[in-house]
Amino acid sequence: MKNLIFLLLLISSLSAHPQKRPNIIVFLVDDMGWQDCSLPFWDKPTPQNQIYHTPNMERLAKEGMKFTNAYAAPVCTPSRSSMLSGMNAAHHRITNWTSPYKNTNTDNKDEQMEAAPWMINGLSPVPDIEKTTYATTFPELLRESGYYTIHVGKGHWASRGTPGANPHQMGFMVNIAGHAGGHPQSYLAEDNYGNITGKAQPQAVPDLEEYFGTDTFLTEALTKEAIRALDAPIRNKQPFYLNMAHYAVHLPYMADKRFIQKYFDAGLDSTEAIYAALIEGMDKSLGDIMDFLKKKKVDKNTIIIFMSDNGGLSLAPPRGGKPQTQNFPLKAGKGSVYEGGIREPMIVKWPGVVKPNTVAKQYLIIEDFFPTILQLAGIKNYKTVQTIDGRSFVPILKNSDYTDTSRVLIWHFPNKWTGKDGPGINYFSAIRMGRWKLVYDMRNGKNELYDLTKDIGETENLVSQYPQKVKQLSKILSDSLRKWKSPMPSFKNSGKQVPWPDEL
Ligand code: CA
Numbered sequence: 001m002k003n004l005i006f007l008l009l010l011i012s013s014l015s016a017h018p019q020k021r022p023n024i025i026v027f028l029v030d031d032m033g034w035q036d037c038s039l040p041f042w043d044k045p046t047p048q049n050q051i052y053h054t055p056n057m058e059r060l061a062k063e064g065m066k067f068t069n070a071y072a073a074p075v076c077t078p079s080r081s082s083m084l085s086g087m088n089a090a091h092h093r094i095t096n097w098t099s100p101y102k103n104t105n106t107d108n109k110d111e112q113m114e115a116a117p118w119m120i121n122g123l124s125p126v127p128d129i130e131k132t133t134y135a136t137t138f139p140e141l142l143r144e145s146g147y148y149t150i151h152v153g154k155g156h157w158a159s160r161g162t163p164g165a166n167p168h169q170m171g172f173m174v175n176i177a178g179h180a181g182g183h184p185q186s187y188l189a190e191d192n193y194g195n196i197t198g199k200a201q202p203q204a205v206p207d208l209e210e211y212f213g214t215d216t217f218l219t220e221a222l223t224k225e226a227i228r229a230l231d232a233p234i235r236n237k238q239p240f241y242l243n244m245a246h247y248a249v250h251l252p253y254m255a256d257k258r259f260i261q262k263y264f265d266a267g268l269d270s271t272e273a274i275y276a277a278l279i280e281g282m283d284k285s286l287g288d289i290m291d292f293l294k295k296k297k298v299d300k301n302t303i304i305i306f307m308s309d310n311g312g313l314s315l316a317p318p319r320g321g322k323p324q325t326q327n328f329p330l331k332a333g334k335g336s337v338y339e340g341g342i343r344e345p346m347i348v349k350w351p352g353v354v355k356p357n358t359v360a361k362q363y364l365i366i367e368d369f370f371p372t373i374l375q376l377a378g379i380k381n382y383k384t385v386q387t388i389d390g391r392s393f394v395p396i397l398k399n400s401d402y403t404d405t406s407r408v409l410i411w412h413f414p415n416k417w418t419g420k421d422g423p424g425i426n427y428f429s430a431i432r433m434g435r436w437k438l439v440y441d442m443r444n445g446k447n448e449l450y451d452l453t454k455d456i457g458e459t460e461n462l463v464s465q466y467p468q469k470v471k472q473l474s475k476i477l478s479d480s481l482r483k484w485k486s487p488m489p490s491f492k493n494s495g496k497q498v499p500w501p502d503e504l
Contacts, residue, residue: 021147021239021378022350023302025289026083026369028243029282030076030154030183030250031334033312033327034343036279041068041345042329042456051268053259053280056287057347060306062357064349065400069363071432072310074341074413074425075334076156076182076250079309079366081123084157084170085135086370086388090412090429090486092133097417098122100180100202102159103131108416112443113427113498116414116487122158125169127385129162136384138370139171142241145379148233150174152226153245156182160202172243176225177207184247187218187254187278205247217256219248219278223285227292234296239377246285249278251318256281271320303376304349307366310334311341315418324423331458335417336424337439338458342411350376350397358400363432364393365409405434410480414442414489414498427489429501431477438473440501442489447474447501471502478502 034041035048039057072079077097078089089095095118099106107115124132125140143149151167155178158164167175185194185203192212194204211221226244233240253271259280263273286306293299314333316323327333327340334341344366348354367390374382375392396402411430418425427442435453440446449462449470463470478500481488490497 023240025242025304027306028245029308031313032249032308036312054283056283060347064347065354065358065360067346067360070344070346071342072344072366075310080157082367083369084137086367086390088389091484093487094119094122096415098159100160102161108419110416113489114492116489118487121162123164126163135386137171138373141382143171148238148240150229151178151243152176153222154247174229177205183250189214189216219281219285223288246282248282269320300351306347308344329457332423337411337428337430338424354397360396360400362396362402368393408433412486414487431473442498445504474502
């Protein structure tokens with residue numbers, strides 16, 4: 001009898017709390033810079049913070065924790081592959097963006113350098129696919145443990161004709177608009193998002209036929225689809241993972257009519273007005289999803305992680321203003337190993353655990369999402385085919401003062417992303433440990449050393465003042481690159497591979 005009463009109590013307690021495991025949403029923006037919002041991520045507001053309107057990012061930060069030292073890789077596919085595999089880009093060796101076309105190296109031609117042997121077809125959930133890296137993805141592990149997994153928006157993990165191009169193969173039960181493409185052919189439903197009869201476009205956005213010919217901007221259509229996809233798991237009380245990966249705010253810059261006028265009225269040039277409206281459309285999507293969770297009464301059991309996949313584009317044109325100034329006080333932008341290319345706006349809301357309106361200064365990187373999300377889902381002792389480089393940031397979520405200055409972060413870009421070199425763009429590696437950052441220039445073998453606590457803009461090279469620090473960081477960086485067999489370019493004139501940083 002006692003056992004029966006216990007059992008009945010247990011059943012009633014389970015039905016009162018039918019779902020204990022939290023829902024998890026990663027809200028991933030494409031190409032958004034660290035300063036492209038009204039929420040300041042530096043220790044003081046900047047003129048850029050005055051330009052943008054992102055009230056929902058402000059709201060999320062009030063309800064959660066803002067990370068001021070969050071990092072990703074300098075461009076799309078390396079970051080997205082790091083997130084899904086938990087591996088550093090120098091380790092998975094998908095160091096540049098993947099072409100929608102298989103076996104196509106997106107590196108620009110260079111007079112000095114022969115291309116590095118990087119994994120040009122991207123990430124693969126299946127072994128033995130040529131020029132890919134085989135890995136177990138965390139959405140697959142979530143799905144296996146009972147999560148309802150949804151991908152909405154940009155995928156861009158691999159080239160067409162390989163398994164990694166298909167979100168269903170990467171562990172997602174639902175896929176809306178994700179494929180090999182790295183940007184939308186068009187943001188406009190009037191253009192059918194680039195699906196033009198007789199004009200096959202590898203970047204035409206799939207799956208959104210019902211919006212064709214309407215005035216639904218792509219960001220809005222994806223938000224509506226995400227909300228629709230969330231209905232089933234919420235109704236069935238099944239924990240869900242939503243990978244809300246917006247195409248915004250990547251090129252091509254197209255005006256979101258809902259928001260553009262106020263930026264014209266504020267006197268921005270046409271490109272920057274369009275860019276600011278893309279940002280505000282993305283922010284509205286965040287707000288709509290937060291409102292929906294609240295309406296469905298699942299907001300208190302849903303963790304939201306806001307992130308961008310690389311730094312803001314700072315080539316001008318296509319951006320307005322002076323080149324490489326758009327991420328000030330950070331140096332450079334997308335494609336660069338300087339802070340402007342890799343430091344990201346990141347916010348985490350975890351109701352009941354993360355203290356609202358807190359700020360974490362501990363640095364972390366996008367491969368950390370893998371072990372963190374699995375820990376948030378309560379999944380332990382999982383098996384992966386790859387070795388995970390990321391570390392869980394749950395200890396930071398539980399204590400915003402958490403500090404580990406011995407943590408090492410690495411960036412490796414042995415590729416030619418733009419035709420013309422920019423600051424930290426094309427053939428660079430970098431390492432951060434504590435306050436120190438070392439930048440290695442493969443073209444000339446030179447190192448630069450910065451103290452990020454005093455010099456976030458990387459303006460004062462301290463190499464000659466701290467030779468021991470240079471030696472130490474150079475050795476750690478080189479040991480990692482050697483261990484991972486990281487791709488390196490070679491010099492055309494000698495045929496020799498670029499030396500590891502500590503060989504000089
Ligand atoms: Ca990107």
